[in-house]
Amino acid sequence: MLVEAQPIGESRVAGERGLGEKMRVDPTYISNMVGSLDQTQSSEQQLSAELSSGISITSLSQNPVGAGENVLLLNQIQQDDSFTRSSNLVTGQLQVADSALGSVVTELTQAISLATSANNGTMNAGDVKSIANQISGVLNEVQSLANTSYEGQFIFAGGKTAAAPFSTSTATTPAVTSYGGDDDVNYLELPNGQKIELNVPGDKIFLGAGTNSVFGALNALVADYSTGTVNTGQAANDTAALNTALNYVSQQRVTIDNSITQLTAASGAVTNEQTQLTAAQTDLMQADIPTISTQLSQAETQQTALEDVIAELESASNNLFMKLRG
Amino acid sequence: MGTISSALSIATGALDADQEGLNVVANNVANANTPGYTEEKPDWQENAPITVGKVQVGDGVTETGATSQRDRVLERRLDQQQQLASASSTRLTALNDIQALFTPDSGSSSSTAGDIGSDITSFFDSFSSLETNATNNALREQVLSSASTLAGDISGAASSLNAQSAAIDQEASGVASQVNSLTSAIAQLNLEIESSSPDADAGTLEDQRQLDLSKLSQLIGINQVTTENNGLSITTTWGQLLVSEGQCMQLTTGTVNGVTDFFLGGTDITLQLAAGGGQLGGYLTARDVDIPGALASLDQLAYSISTSVNAQNNSGTDLTGATGTVANPLNIFNEPAQVAGSAAAMKVTMTDPSQIAAAAAGGGTGDNSNAVAMANLASGLIVNGQTTINYYSNFVSTLGATVSEVQTENTAQNASVTQLQTENNALSSVNLNDEASAMSMLENSYQAASQVFTLLNTIMAAALNLGDQTAVA
Secondary structure, three states: OHHHHOOOOOEOOOHHHOOOOOEOOOOOHHHHHHHHHHHHHHHHHHHHHHHHHOEOOOOHHHOHHHHHHHHHHHHHHHHHHHHHHHHHHHHHHHHHHHHHHHHHHHHHHHHHHHHHHHHOOOOOHHHHHHHHHHHHHHHHHHHHHHOOEEOOEEOOOOOOOOOOOEEEEOOOOOOEEEEOOOOOOOEEEOOOOOEEEOOOOHHHHHEOOHHHEHHHHHHHHHHHHHOOOOOHHHHHHHHHHHHHHHHHHHHHHHHHHHHHHHHHHHHHHHHHHHHHHHHHHHHHHEOOHHHHHHHHHHHHHHHHHHHHHHHHHHHOOOOHHHHHHO | OOOHHHHHHHHHHHHHHHHHHHHHHHHHHHOOOOOOOOOEEEEEEEOOOEEEOOEEEOOOEEEEEEEEOOOHHHHHHHHHHHHHHHHHHHHHHHHHHHHHHHOOOOOOHHHOOOOHHHHHHHHHHHHHHHHHOOOOHHHHHHHHHHHHHHHHHHHHHHHHHHHHHHHHHHHHHHHHHHHHHHHHHHHHHHHHHHHHOOOOOOOHHHHHHHHHHHHHHHHOOEEEEEOHHHOEEEEEOOOOEEEEOOEEOOEEEEEEOOEEEEEEOOEEOHHHHHHHOHHHHHHHHHHHHHHHHHHHHHHHHHHHHHHHHHHHHHOEEOOOOOEOOOOOOOOOEOOOOOOOOHHHHOOEOOOOHHHOOOEEOOOOOOOOHHHHHHHHHHHOOOEOOEOHHHHHHHHHHHHHHHHHHHHHHHHHHHHHHHHHHHHHHHHHOOOHHHHHHHHHHHHHHHHHHHHHHHHHHHHHHHHHHOOOOOOOO
């Protein structure tokens, strides 16, 4: 049976030595089969490791291109994740800025209606002075809104966020409100390079040029009414200026609102991208359980077969000496 | 004309020859599992016939010894293939150790520890977070802590590579003494073979020499040249003489630039040995090519990150309003002087998070434009014209491809070794079935010869007694 099982090999010229010809057979073939058995077991080990970890690429050499791709995918996913966290952090600040500007608009609307009532000429000096006091109150309120801070940082101070940017000096009449911040605008950069404005410097909102200056108009109105006598022409001009300044504030507020909208849109896009990237990365790295299970089962079958063959060969008296002895 | 006594002498000769043959079989069976033993076949020679008058009469058989079943060409091919296979498998072991330092990150949160790719991303992301509030101390701390993780993982990988290189260096230097003891044994065997069998196979001595050659082939790459009188010269693959008949040159080691180099007669042959094959070739390729290659990539990465980040930080204003100067630089990482060694030396030297210059030069402390610039280094082409993450991605791909290539090479070479080994075993190994059949045949012919002898003896007695059966038995 054994002789038949071997392929027909080249016969060697031994006949002249009187011992007949023999087929070329490696008598140590069992050790070769044990080698195959070792290989099968090592592939079983690898497959079991993939099954238990759930990861298909456990070393670089298994899939060099995949391993490199994985680095890039994870980089993108992590960046997206980081942007989502950053976006949550800045949304708070932008909302505080928006709500402060909302309050400024309310205060200024009130100041305009006070000024309008003072300008209609029906008030006595005491009433006019009282209007001056009330507008002065509005001024203080607006100044305090302009000095709003978020997490200890003054959000309308440009880059000089450590100190309150606005202060009013009453040494002159009308009083002068000055800006101690700078024109610095901070941006948040998205992973795709898009920039979102995080702040509007305070002087752009409250100290616009000419009739756009909120504080200029308010200080002028306080000066107009503080004596109790109203210079109707001057007061009307100043009231109109405050109206213009109010519109200007609303325009600046749009920048903040735009940033909030952009941020929301970007967060949505980034979250979508992250979902897709995660799916791609999972596809790349996750072990394909059905395939691996099949491969494992095949390896097991092969192992059993090899063991059976080895056992069979060992148990069959595979050398003639055994037979001759009998 | 033949005589009864000459017939008796033929039968006696046959008995002697069969006995010799049985000795050869017994020796084969005894050495069936001896490493290096090649099966021997008895040599039979027909005795010269005797011519009496015009009649030629046969004169029996003589057993003239035994011949080892050897194919020198096959053995040399096996040795050469063994040199290649053992070089690639030694190199593969080293490469597997290298790639284990850069196991792919599965992406689950628990697996990111120690992954340089994730570290790079986290580090630059920490600047993106700092954009949201340049003065926030927690975010600044985050920058320093992710910088420490990055520096720690890069320098950790570099020191593991250095340690691995030192271990391989030690292993390699141990190979030299094994090579020397094998080459002196071969030189000694050469002398014995040349004196005992200058023009025929030397049998057992040849077996031993071949076994030593095969052991030597596992250690280094060699060429064999048969010289006169059955001697052997051995050179390295590149032609440096190791054994010339009875002489052998000692391979010596010495330290050059901190690593072990190999010398033969005062000449440094390390490069040639690395390319030659065998275990030593594998060790030297791993030590001088693979590990330095991986280290050089890490060095370049560490150097570029450290210098670019330091330069950017020095160009901005920190939380106290200070800007880095030559005398008082605001360095986050220790500034490397040169690329080589940057990875092993990489560490975070900044301890005060307020020294991170998030603001542009001259800007207010709330300005974030320098933080934006730092975060943008992630997409900047700062490492050999590539972004840091692309550079790292290419590095792991290239490393993985090298390992995979050597794996494939090794599998093919091992298959070839197995095939040649099988061929060689088929010729030279003791096949117990063959021995059993040979023994059976010899036993039969021995019995036949003794029968012939008994019959001749009876005939001889009859002749001596001239028909009287009782006189001589």
